[in-house]
Amino acid sequence: MGGKTTRRARALRRESSFPERLLWSKLRSRQLRGWKFRRQHPIGPFFADFACLEVRLIVELDGDSHGDDAQEAYDAKRTAFLRNEGWEVIRFWNAHLLENLDGILAAILESLEHRQRMLDGAGFTPLPRAGEEGPAAGGGGR
Numbered sequence: 001m002g003g004k005t006t007r008r009a010r011a012l013r014r015e016s017s018f019p020e021r022l023l024w025s026k027l028r029s030r031q032l033r034g035w036k037f038r039r040q041h042p043i044g045p046f047f048a049d050f051a052c053l054e055v056r057l058i059v060e061l062d063g064d065s066h067g068d069d070a071q072e073a074y075d076a077k078r079t080a081f082l083r084n085e086g087w088e089v090i091r092f093w094n095a096h097l098l099e100n101l102d103g104i105l106a107a108i109l110e111s112l113e114h115r116q117r118m119l120d121g122a123g124f125t126p127l128p129r130a131g132e133e134g135p136a137a138g139g140g141g142r
Contacts, residue, residue, distance in 0.1 A: 005042050012040040012047055019061050019094040020049060026105055027059075035112050043085060046078055051087075055115035058082060059108055060091045088115055 016024070016039075027037040027050055037059075041051040050059040065071050079089045090111050097104050 009040045009042055009047060016040075017061070017063060017094065019063075019097045022101065023050065023059070023061060023097060023104070026101070027108075032105060032109060032112075035109075043087065044081060046082065048082070048087075052112060055112055055119055056087045057111055057115050058087050058089045060089060061094055061097060062091055063094045 020039075024037075024039055026032065027035075028039075030036050035052055036054060037050045037052050038048075039050055041048045041053075043051070043058075048058040049061050051057070052059075060075075062075075075091075082089050088111070090108070092104050092107075
């Protein structure tokens with residue numbers, strides 16, 4: 001990551017909203033069944049709110065500004081770019097996260113497991129999760 005990108009990612013982390021900080025408190029340190037996430041991860045010209053590199057899943061939290069036409073058009077363009085790069089993008093409203101954090105976490109977990117099954121079926125070799133050995137370590141994957 002270049003210096004400018006690193007500085008921008010750090011600034012975005014410092015300026016995160018309460019819903020972003022709340023979700024990060026549940027995703028960080030592999031708390032969601034061992035899945036590793038990165039926060040404000042750069043992908044091309046964009047920064048993903050939360051990214052699981054292992055299965056190429058992005059979780060985006062949207063505030064009120066995402067409801068207007070210009071922002072929706074930008075989000076659609078951004079999502080199309082990310083999907084073209086092999087990422088799946090799931091979006092949640094900040095208000096829904098605050099109302100139903102457990103439900104949002106369950107939906108994220110379901111998406112992670114779905115992506116894992118899909119990638120396993122495509123012959124994709126995922127990175128090992130915490131406590132697992134990968135093929136390079138002689139563990140043969142999952």
